[in-house]
Amino acid sequence: MSLEIEGVRFAYDNGGFVLSVPHLKLLPGESVALVGPSGSGKTTLLNLVAGILSPEQGTISLDGQVITGLGVRQHRRHRLCRMGMIFQSFELLEYLDLRDNVLLQARLAPGVRITPQLEQQAQDIVAELGLLDKWRRPVTELSQGERQRVAVSRALLLDPPLVLADEPTGNLDPDNKRAVLDQLIALCAGGNRILLTVTHDHSLLPAFDRVVDMSELLVQEVARDG
């Protein structure tokens, strides 16, 4: 299952910014970092892929299916069922405990029921991230690194082929940054998922399969450092 961006052009209404992506293809199991200075369009590209924004031109297709032409409702459905979203500030709901935060996307996704099997899958992911002993703990009692792991679990629960992460390590300390990113990349690679990550932290780039510099729209191959 691949993600393909072809001839995409996007401009905000105020006309001050134009994003142009001639061609970008991401392969299954591949982890890609989007880097570039502020305002270079990293997050905009992520939002275009997520269907939150619509391009003026070009197509974005996932596994051969063009998703740029979908309506708002279909886009939402697509995001819920086929994408995992991870944010810099975790975006957990503070009134829910760890379990309910992990199951949140599943509760909102159409046609998905919270079955014991699904709950077991959630526990398996949480266990892989080392948080199973905090299964019913309020998220307000978790550390920053733990919260981001909860967000990772939420994003991966429905086994999406595409995971979009916007500065997932931006709020973490150096130790947690590397650990969380490594776990995220490993889980995505293990599930043959595409991971598209926006990051400012160049020290983390070696962990990715590829780095895309938005300022030049150059696709660089970077070897994993292990």
Added chain:
Amino acid sequence: MGDLFYLGARYISHHRVKLLVLTFAITLVSWLPVAIQIIVDQTAEQLLKRAEDTPLVIGAPGSPLELSLGSLYFRAKTPARLEYSELKKVEATGYARAIPLYYRFRAQDYPIVGTSPDYFSYRGLQLANGRPAALLGEAVIGNKVAEAMSLGVGDHIISSPESVFDLAGVYPLKMPVVGVLAPSLSPDDEAVFVDVKTTWVIQGLGHGHQDLNKREAIGQVIKREGDNLVANASVRQFNTITSDNLDSFHFHGESAGFPISAIIPVAPDDKSAALLLGHFQEEREDVQIVRSQRVISQLLDTVFTVRDYIVVGIAVVAIATATVALLVFYLSLRLRSGERFTLARIGASRLQVQVLMATEVICVLLISAVLATVLIFLTRQYGISMMQQLLLT
């Protein structure tokens, strides 16, 4: 939808203190005006019914309202005194039978009403247990008195002293309960009925003591003057009237001059009632006759006015509460803007987000509505009796 309500429930559970306070406030301002309306209406209905059943009341000059409240509901702290001889005078007019009422004394919280057997047939009171009072000192109690004091036939009820510091005052009289009235949903349920002579015994106008003519009382007699004996303070007075000591009870003085609180004249028809009213209004200045329905209606007019003021006051409070509740909901929604943004980004539909946000408001309003409805139902069922209990205690 079930999952959304689950998430909503988690939110409510997490913010339960805030929502409890809101729910309480909204419930209260929804329920209070209706409750006041219900209680005032039911009270008015009861008061008017009693007044309609007792069109005329005769008493000593003074406040017609106090006379009506006293003779209809036995609620008078210090009823004005009327002589028992007035009873004969009413009957002498030929327009009505006369039922005496003497409601000065109490047994704990409940009035002791001295009256005649006619009172029971006049009010249509039925006995649930026992028999009517036949002897001096016997009591028939209302069903609420029986319930509240856990009394039944064969038990005793004791009159309360008017003042524990007044050694020369009214002493407690222990009275056997011979009958318990069936519920009548009237003030009679909360009264202790005795013969009017028994109330005179409570007052000390009549008493019983050991026989001073017997040999063992010789040492207690100070002097003899004809039929009169003067004894010292060691003579044993009876505080219970039994079949053994009944004969020793006697009254000092003429009963015609003994006190009662009011007289209920029972006219056979409207014409007789009108004639009786005219007779007392034109020829008697030392007693008053009142049309209780008119007096109670005047009282209710005042009560309704007060009720309206209270309801308006509560309405203002309700508007203020609603405004505060709106502000709280608005601030809550603003605080949850990040949550809405997150939900939208991970793919929640607008409807899902709206339902989740609305759960808080819906839940508070729904619970408040249910609670207010239950409270209104309970008020309708038990409000007036609870109010009466509160007033009694």
